Amino acid sequence: MSANRTLAKLRGISEETIAEIDALHIQLEKLVSRATNGQFNTSVYNAIEQIENKLQVLWEFGIDPAFHHWKHLYEFRCQWLGRKFKCRNTGEEFIIPEDVQERDFYPFGDCFVDVGVLNGYSRFGGPVEEIKNVIVEVK
Numbered sequence: 001m002s003a004n005r006t007l008a009k010l011r012g013i014s015e016e017t018i019a020e021i022d023a024l025h026i027q028l029e030k031l032v033s034r035a036t037n038g039q040f041n042t043s044v045y046n047a048i049e050q051i052e053n054k055l056q057v058l059w060e061f062g063i064d065p066a067f068h069h070w071k072h073l074y075e076f077r078c079q080w081l082g083r084k085f086k087c088r089n090t091g092e093e094f095i096i097p098e099d100v101q102e103r104d105f106y107p108f109g110d111c112f113v114d115v116g117v118l119n120g121y122s123r124f125g126g127p128v129e130e131i132k133n134v135i136v137e138v139k
Contacts, residue, residue, distance in 0.1 A: 007059075017058050024051050024058075028070045033098070035077035048074055076102060076118040087111045088127035 003013070003021040013021075031048050034041070048071040056063050083096045087109025094108040102117045111126030 011060060013059065021055060021058050024055055027051055032070055032074045032077065035074050035081050035098075037080070037082040037096075038078065040075065040078040045071055045074060072118060073101075076100070076115075079118070080115050084131040085111070085113055085124075086129050086131055088129055093131070 002025060003018045005018070007013075008018050008021075028048060028051055031044055031051070034044050049065070049068065052065075052068040052070055053063050056067070061067075077098075077100060080096045080100050081098055084093060085095075085108070086093045089111075090109035092109035094106055094113070096106070096113070096115065100115060102115065104115050106113045106115075109126070111128035112124070113128065114123040114125075116122035
């Protein structure tokens with residue numbers, strides 16, 4: 001992801017600041033990619049939060065955690081990434097991919113998994129079972 005050039009122009013953001021914003025987005029993508037199922041890391045989360053604060057300053061917005069996106073995404077992916085499910089009717093297996101986003105809906109076999117929203121809802125349908133205690137490397 002990179003800085004929105006139109007918004008930057010409207011806000012009078014310098015090219016130097018835009019380059020810094022772009023670099024911070026690269027750092028955020030790397031930090032969020034460290035999400036692994038069930039392995040939430042507080043130091044990664046805090047690093048993401050600090051970068052999001054810095055981005056708000058660079059964009060000349062007030063610091064407001066309510067507008068943070070990346071730390072929310074990291075926490076969400078830690079809950080879902082790599083979880084493995086199986087349809088008991090067809091035997092088909094499905095692994096939640098690394099690019100999972102809130103409200104993603106995954107049909108497989110005679111089942112589905114709706115990952116819902118962080119600390120909100122999720123839904124499962126059909127003869128689905130989660131295969132627990134399996135470490136799955138998502139690529």
